[in-house]
Amino acid sequence: MRPLQILIDGFAISSLYALGATGFTLMFGVSGVLNLSHGAIMVVAAVIAWYVAGDLAAGPYWGALAGVATALAFAFITYRVIVRPIQNSPSIPREEKEIFVLTGTLLWGIMLQEAIAYLFTNNPKTVRPLITGVVEILGVRTPINEILTAALSWIAIGLLWLLVNRTRAGKALLAASINPRGLTLLGFELSRIYWLVWAIYGVLAGIAGVLLGAFLGVSSDNAGTLTASAFSIVVLGGLGSVSGSLIAAYVVGYLETLTAYTVAPSIRTLPVLLLLVAVVYVRPQGLLGRR
Amino acid sequence: MRLMRTSALTGAAFGLALAIPGLALAADPIKIGVIAETSAISGVAIPNGAKLAAEEINAAGGVNGRMIEIVEYDDHNSAADGVRAFQRAAQQDKVVAVIASYVSEVVLALEPWAGRLKMPMITPGAASNDITKRVHDDYDHMKYVFHGYLASTQIADAVCEGGKELLIKQLKMKTAVVMSEDAAWTIPLDEEYLKCLPAIGLKVxxxxxxxxxxxxxxxxxxxIEGLKPDVIITGISHVGVQPTVQWQQQQVPIPMYGVSSxxxxxxxxxxxxxxxxxxxxxxxSAADVAVTPKTIPFAAAFQKKFGNVPGYAAYTSYDDVYMWANAIKAAGSTDPDKIVEAMEKTDYVGTIGRIQFLPKTDTFAHGMKIGPGYIAGLMVQWQKGNPITIWPTEAATGKATFPAFIKLPN
Structure with missing residues (x-):
């Protein structure tokens, strides 16, 4: 029963990690941006969903929608106000731009985190789940919300796959990650592709934030940890590789769950960090990294 | 030219102030510093409770004709920020007393500073036994510190006392698992739980x-579920929302009982x-129980002003402002040693009961006197959106009920 419990719990959390990391890695692959305000944007989505569903009494569906919409808005704001000015600035040398983007998004994330703590307190919020109740899976009592979390994560990832592989805009996105220069020569406007990738990112981070808020609950204090976990997954999977991130999300999710169940919940993230150090030593390009 | 005029003006003002010092002093407010983590639920209750008390005191004419002014500081749940705030309160803002934090780690860091800067201080919510133990062990230096909340050991005893009636007698429970967060305040709490729970008949x-x-x-x-206990005895304060929500979502069939700040x-x-x-x-104290005649009016006024039922540290910080005000009135001065002397003689009926501080010879020196007629514990249960007091029986406004997923013994 316990192995099955680990299997089920690990699957749910891993799926959520996968969803959270997908947008993060896609953005790096396409535009070379590592957005360190990632966790804060997820938290914003969850807190707004909680606020709209509860305080404004709009119900869980409108709450979830508002959360995702807010994440999308904040993704655009992050790009327009923080990232793009740095990328376009003539006074920052080209080779230092990545560092400036990292620092800029990191500080922006801290600002968002503090703003949430100020407006809504740093107490964890839990988004009302879309479906409540539990089902027995071979003797393991599983909240329906947990199954829903995994299912919705995979639906979102599936839709992303369709978008990237089956639409013209998606193909352009993929091309931009491989050869941005070639794409501009073909007459595509890179800036539009960047807007698209930020839009996709915002929606994915929003869904991940709302689901996390409904599954485990989210506090503004979690913003840093959420960024760190997305970052670890992406480094482990190979920077910019979406399929690498998906695999890495499951490695991280299961390793954490296994540790929490069999060793101690308090050192849950430790083995992942050790693994990360080992990966950096042995295979710095990550599981499926292109380098 | 403009600068000269300003300084001339300042000089004149100074001269005036020097000429009639009594007048200037009377207009000066008495400042009380409040240090708390204002982004946390338990933390923000502290300045809010204090502000309400100050407003009432001021509306009634203040202390010896002087108004009370609450100066707020946010410690961000950090001992370092807390100490900085404390130093600023004492040295720059010239407060005469401090009400500080619900986090034991922060209070323990402030305690030596209260001694060094001779700054009277009380905590409305921290629980570590060490707070009063230090006063007992080093009275001459630490006498400025008062403990305005129960010590962890006393809390555990109150939980066990309530458990005797609720868990053993009413619900026929036999076994328990203790679940506490890793923090300074839970060390003595757990130690006492492990002693008093078996004593009332609950096997841990x-x-x-x-x-x-x-x-x-x-x-x-x-x-925990694998161990099949009848009840989970909690000792949580920094966490609360997440374990509670997950407990309900996963329908863990075991009730949670204990401390959940x-x-x-x-x-x-x-x-x-x-x-x-x-x-x-x-x-x-709880919003629905007249622990004293002041409890319910306070809870109602707090809810009216801030829109929510006061958290536990709101009651105490409200009482603390009154006690400082009374001590300053009795001392007839804001001299720290005189305030401490007057505070030690406190016999005040506040929102949480009748408050007297234990003498320096007691192990809980400057802690509150506990027991019938003084400060006693309540056990409260969330029922349909309302906190309902279920113990002690004579104060109870309802009986314990549980959601359908909870399985009770027999």
């Missing part, structure tokens, strides 16, 4: 200390989307 099957950073409590509940505020019901239903927690 396991003792789990969880990291305050935990976000996924599934493995913990899973482990976040549960003492009405925003807890909202933050957990009602998952708090059935959770039983300890308090010294």
């Amino acid at each position: 099957l396991d003792h789990i200390r969880l990291s305050p950073d935990t976000t996924d409590f599934t493995p913990i509940f899973n482990k 976040q549960a003492t505020s009405s925003t807890f019901w909202k933050d957990t989307n009602g998952a708090a239903e059935g959770v039983i927690y300890n308090m010294v």
